[in-house]
Amino acid sequence: RKEVEQDPGPFNVPEGATVAFNCTYSNSASQSFFWYRQDCRKEPKLLMSVYSSGNEDGRFTAQLNRASQYISLLIRDSKLSDSATYLCVVYSSASKIIFGSGTRLSIRP
Amino acid sequence: SQTIHQWPATLVQPVGSPLSLECTVEGTSNPNLYWYRQAAGRGLQLLFYSVGIGQISSEVPQNLSASRPQDRQFILSSKKLLLSDSGFYLCVWSRDNVLFFGSGTQLSVL
Numbered sequence: 001r002k003e004v005e006q007d008p009g010p011f012n013v014p015e016g017a018t019v020a021f022n023c024t025y026s027n028s029a030s031q032s033f034f035w036y037r038q039d040c041r042k043e044p045k046l047l048m049s050v051y052s053s054g055n056e057d058g059r060f061t062a063q064l065n066r067a068s069q070y071i072s073l074l075i076r077d078s079k080l081s082d083s084a085t086y087l088c089v090v091y092s093s094a095s096k097i098i099f100g101s102g103t104r105l106s107i108r109p
Numbered sequence: 110s111q112t113i114h115q116w117p118a119t120l121v122q123p124v125g126s127p128l129s130l131e132c133t134v135e136g137t138s139n140p141n142l143y144w145y146r147q148a149a150g151r152g153l154q155l156l157f158y159s160v161g162i163g164q165i166s167s168e169v170p171q172n173l174s175a176s177r178p179q180d181r182q183f184i185l186s187s188k189k190l191l192l193s194d195s196g197f198y199l200c201v202w203s204r205d206n207v208l209f210f211g212s213g214t215q216l217s218v219l
Contacts, residue, residue: 006152032206043199043210044153087152089208095141095160097203101152 001026004090006100014108017078021103023088024070032091033064033071037084038102044087047073075105083107112136115200115211122218128173128187130214132200135181140202142183144175147197147213156198159183190218 006023013019025033033050048055050062050071061074071088088100115132122128134140141160145153155168157175165175172191176184183200195218200211 008151034206043213044208046208049206085152091206095203096155096158096166097141097143097201097208098155099145099153 002101003027003092004088004098004100006088007103008101010104010106012106012108013078015078015080017107018074018076019078019105020072020074021086021088021105022070022072023090023100024068025090025092025098026069027090027092028066028069030069030090030092031094034089035060035062035071035073036087036089036099038087039084044099047086078105078107080107080109113200113202113209113211115214117214118212120214120216122190122216124192124218125189128185128190128194128216130185130198130200130216132183132185132211133181134183134202134209137181137202137204139180140204142177143201143203144183144185145199145201147199149197153199157185192218194218 004025035047036044037047038044048062050064052064054063059076063072083106085102085104087102090098092098112135143158144156147153158166159177173187198214202209
């Protein structure tokens with residue numbers, strides 16, 4: 001079993017829709033969690049950190065569920081520019097960083 | 110400023126030939142260093158990571174090895190490349206939960 005599992009998609013949704021991704025992790029001792037966004041052939045960019053209390057940044061909301069060992073990303077009112085691959089990142093330990101396999105999102109006009 | 114250099118950007122190698130990819134970091138000391146491989150349209154697969162000179166953790170048993178001869182130098186190697194070693198290799202360093210990415214090496218094994 002992979003340490004971090006992520007729905008690969010692709011998700012193809014109309015502009016303005018709400019879309020959610022999940023990512024599960026197997027190591028209950030995992031410490032830190034993040035969502036990254038990657039555009040085609042470019043380096044991943046940090047989208048947001050993920051906390052148990054949940055955090056919101058504009059149209060984006062991230063949530064951590066330690067009991068069920070998953071993190072989620074919700075995108076509201078999706079824009080064409082949101083089309084990208086979204087990667088969950090889990091610090092399995094202080095030094096071991098695992099990326100999810102990525103979820104591809106396409107927003108159509 | 111903190112920077113990361115990775116080279117070469119592109120490499121075409123025959124099956125059975127050796128490999129050496131190098132990554133160096135500037136502007137920091139004692140960084141955590143990582144080698145990842147990324148298949149097209151997919152996430153990053155952790156290959157090796159290092160928390161200090163000479164300290165290497167291997168995640169995927171395969172045809173590759175890594176070394177850290179200096180604090181800010183991380184090398185990915187192979188004695189004999191396989192076709193399956195083709196891919197995009199990324200060097201990453203981490204400090205305080207911030208990740209810095211190298212520009213990547215596209216390796217084609219023919």
